[in-house]
Amino acid sequence: MGKYIDISKSSGESFAAYLAEPAQGSGPGLVLLQEIFGINDYMRDMADRYAEEGYVVLVPDLFWRSGARQELGYDQAGFTRGLELRDELDEDLAVTDIGDTVTALRGLTNHVGGVGLIGYCLGGLLAYLSAVRFDVDCAISYYGVGVHDHLDAATELTVPVVFHLAELDSYCPEDARNSIRKAFDDNDQVRIYDYPGVDHAFATHGRDVFEPLSAGLAYSRTLEVLHATIGPRYDLSALWDRHIYYEFEARDVPATMATMVDEPYVNHIPTLTGGVGQKDLSRFYAHHFVHNNPADTKTIPISRTVGADRIVDEQLFCFTHDREIDWMLPGVAPTGRYVEIPLVAVVTLRGDKLYNEHIYWDQAGVLVQIGLLDPDGLPVAGIAQGRKLLDKALPSNELMPSWASSEGRPID
Structure with a gap:
């Protein structure tokens, strides 16, 4: 350079x-x-x-x-x-x-x-x-x-x-x-x-x-x-919003890639999907992500934290499993089930371009909601995760068998 x-x-x-x-x-x-x-x-x-x-x-x-x-x-x-x-x-x-x-x-x-x-x-x-x-x-x-x-x-x-x-x-x-x-x-x-x-x-x-x-x-x-x-002072939140728009609304792969550095990477942590570098990530977006999201996909924003060079975005990711979703449910045929799952994106930027994305969600919670995992006897939750996220007043500790035993015990 x-x-x-x-x-x-x-x-x-x-x-x-x-x-x-x-x-x-x-x-x-x-x-x-x-x-x-x-x-x-x-x-x-x-x-x-x-x-x-x-x-x-x-x-x-x-x-x-x-x-x-x-x-x-x-x-x-x-x-x-x-x-x-x-x-x-x-x-x-x-x-x-x-x-x-x-x-x-x-x-x-x-x-x-x-x-x-x-x-x-x-x-x-x-x-x-x-x-x-x-x-x-x-x-x-x-x-x-x-x-x-x-x-x-x-x-x-x-x-x-x-x-x-x-x-x-x-x-x-x-x-x-x-x-x-x-x-x-x-x-x-x-x-x-x-x-x-x-x-x-x-x-x-x-x-x-x-x-x-x-x-x-x-x-x-x-x-x-x-x-x-000394600056420069970029609006990182706006840059991230523009990237999301091209991914989920415009569904435009070249425009999505244009928001990123020359050699970016994306890592969906639970499923090890994504891509490293312009070539692989473009392929991933074009054939396994941008056009593979269900028609009714929407996100409900929960919180956003903006730092010097990164954003932590907390949201509720909602969709109907009406097609194979390569990046989230690879190899799983459509079940027609509706899913709401908390999702966190940690996004790093370099200047006015995205450098990487680390995306986290509870895969067990997704599998419960599409019927591939029986939660009975397991410390996992399905759609209750998202509902509890939206309403803190909903009951806590219901997966803890020992919770009732602490009622009335002294607190040291």
């Missing part, structure tokens, strides 16, 4: 920076700051991802004085050379380079609005130091190495900053993490997130220490701060 451009310095020197631009054409600015491995595949991938979120992204080559565009892998040779380059780096000069990158970013014709900083490892330290020194709107530090050695600058920090800290990080051990917390204890613009059971570089895909769940949580928390300070 990206390309390299030159960043000019007042001295007449210049250095390279990787530029990734949003498909929308313009957006707020981000400066991504490298690990000790230079502008490698990971840094370019992250720049491209943030461009997909709607940002104009620059990744400056901070090792240029030791040799232009150093690009290292995560093997022992790369680690050894990275440490050498780190030792050769002058932090003050690197921060100056970051300031020049911010200036260059503000000068790009497609940059609109504020500028944020995101740094990893070495870059996590430099993001913090640069947020103190330059006119930027926010900074995010992922497991910054050496932050605890620069806390004398903590009182000078006046913009929102996030620190992502890893419990097992030997480069930022518990004492160092505690000193960071103490330094910013009275600064309500600083958020410090701890990630238990993960190591330094837990967000770096391609490394053995990569932990996708913590990385995903940190990414969402990062976007929350970015959206609040």
Whole structure:
């Protein structure tokens, strides 16, 4: 997606920076700051991802004085050379380079609005130091190495900053993490997130220490701060509604796919149906979903929670089983039975496009309602699930044989 451009310095020197631009054409600015491995595949991938979120992204080559565009892998040779380059780096000069990158970013014709900083490892330290020194709107530090050695600058920090800290990080051990917390204890613009059971570089895909769940949580928390300070601010609820309209009302597969990123995925958790990637998901939508939903399909909205990059939609899904429903009841011939089942959709967006959907419902409750599962003696419910969801006053605990035995017993 990206390309390299030159960043000019007042001295007449210049250095390279990787530029990734949003498909929308313009957006707020981000400066991504490298690990000790230079502008490698990971840094370019992250720049491209943030461009997909709607940002104009620059990744400056901070090792240029030791040799232009150093690009290292995560093997022992790369680690050894990275440490050498780190030792050769002058932090003050690197921060100056970051300031020049911010200036260059503000000068790009497609940059609109504020500028944020995101740094990893070495870059996590430099993001913090640069947020103190330059006119930027926010900074995010992922497991910054050496932050605890620069806390004398903590009182000078006046913009929102996030620190992502890893419990097992030997480069930022518990004492160092505690000193960071103490330094910013009275600064309500600083958020410090701890990630238990993960190591330094837990967000770096391609490394053995990569932990996708913590990385995903940190990414969402990062976007929350970015959206609040520099934008872009999308109406995620409206984007989800548009996707649903094309799926269930217009029943238009190309229009449905147009609401999604280039390589999306959908996972219907109970039945393992859906698709990964444009090709498989288009096939799934065209032949097994969009045109396979019953004629009387409707949803009753219960609640919707909108976060930084995702939506949790709670609804009652209602239909008559008048055809084979590949995605929900694969291989089951139509029974003509009416079904109401609570359904939850967890939807992640990237920028103004859907990235993935995780869809949950109680399959046992569906099977009870179409007559394929006898609930007698089993702790499962049929249509009563939906009715209880709509009316909290309906009886609770009727599937618990022991419920009556607790009547009148003391509560400790």
